[in-house]
Amino acid sequence: MIQWTAELLLVNNNYKSCSFLRFPLRRHPHILTANPANVQHILKTRFDIYQKTTSFRATHQELYRDNLFLAEGGQQRWRKLRQLFGHQVNSRSFLKYAMLVTENEVSNRLLPFLISNTAIVVDLHDILRRFTYDVVFRMVLGHDLAYLSNNFPQTKFADSFEYAKELSWMRLFSLTWKAKRFLNMGSEKRLGLEISEMREFLRQIMRRKKEAGRRLLDQNINDNDDFISGLLLMNNNNDQRDDDDEEILIDASINLILAGVETLLAALKWFFLSVSRNPNVEDKIVKEVKDERKDIRDMIYTHASIFESMRLYPPVPLGGLEATQDDVLPDGTNVNMGTTVIFHTYAMGRSPELWGNDWPEFRPERWLKRTEENHETFLARDSYTYPVFHGGPRICLGKEIALAQIKTVATAILRRFHMVPAMEEKDYEPLYSSPSSDGFLVKVVHRN
């Protein structure tokens, strides 16, 4: 679906929006676009009249509930939640904590795991999936899931989380989900059970956090700067919190875990895949990350390579927003109220008009420029030409953290290991952490 809609846009319709794509049996028409001016229009200029789609909100209501992701942009509730999340996510203590957790998980779990599994074929997708759960869960709740380990443990939370996500998505393609929900049967019954399990797991952690009076959950690391502890701290009367507050904190955790796990996993997975397919790029990254004089922030070639892999393989390939009023896009396309405008991030990353005829090449150099003093610097693009992290008032809140985390993992791994793909090239598959994913098989080889 991602590939053929991208071709539809880039090959048949070139640069214009196409409004003929109507999904059968759906009441609302969809417009596809790969035009940065249109993207800027819906994400920023007319932000107030473009909302999360009615179908997405209906199908994902039980999973996200009335929290940041589904709250309508422009409305008071979203603004309040955005401010609350933003205050916490962008605080210095949280950033520091997020990086401490990432470094800790890399050195204590990921690297030892890879060391004990060198020279055999492993599924990097599964390893990174477990790793990202551990990192994000700890960042959000200060709790150690211990999901990445040599005995590949099951974790009820991750299983329920992934089923709940998949079943919510499947509703978009089902004509009978509302009837099944009413009758509480089949996939709807299962969805209800998985969400309850997930929430109960989080509820127990919340209670332990409160009971412990925010004592450290993990003695190895200062685990009280996590996202939820920060929110609890904002309210001095923790003990007075009632069950409603507890449910809101559970909603907030689910929203942040959903935002972080899949995207980080997809970004890491496709980064390693792209690098392993491009030995010239890998050599340059290795040279940079092995240079002991360089701080991680100065590793701009690695930084550029991360942006380049997300250009070709964006963790979130499409963004769709529904018009709440009639409108006209900058390229002249009429948008009737109720129409969903989909901006195609994946297609945009493959557009010759935006990236030149060498767009299929994995070439981090396109993100670098030389200054007059002959220094190489990073050449950023605006977030409407490169909407990988969304753009406008609703831009990804975790962008800076995510980039620092990807860089930390990338440098730690590539400094020591070379990943040799042990499977045929596969197509881009945007179901990032689906339990049914057939993985990314590699042989982990020690450098030197």
Ligand code: HEM
């Ligand atoms: C490479 C990694 C990441 C990418 C590519 C990414 C991309 C995105 C995108 C495209 C959106 C908009 C989604 C939508 O509204 O439909 C978004 C929103 C968001 N992201 Fe990220 N994200 C990443 C990592 C993270 C991480 C690690 C966190 C958590 C710390 C995070 C937190 C959020 C939040 C809270 C929102 C919702 C913002 C709002 O609705 O106001 N993201 N992200």
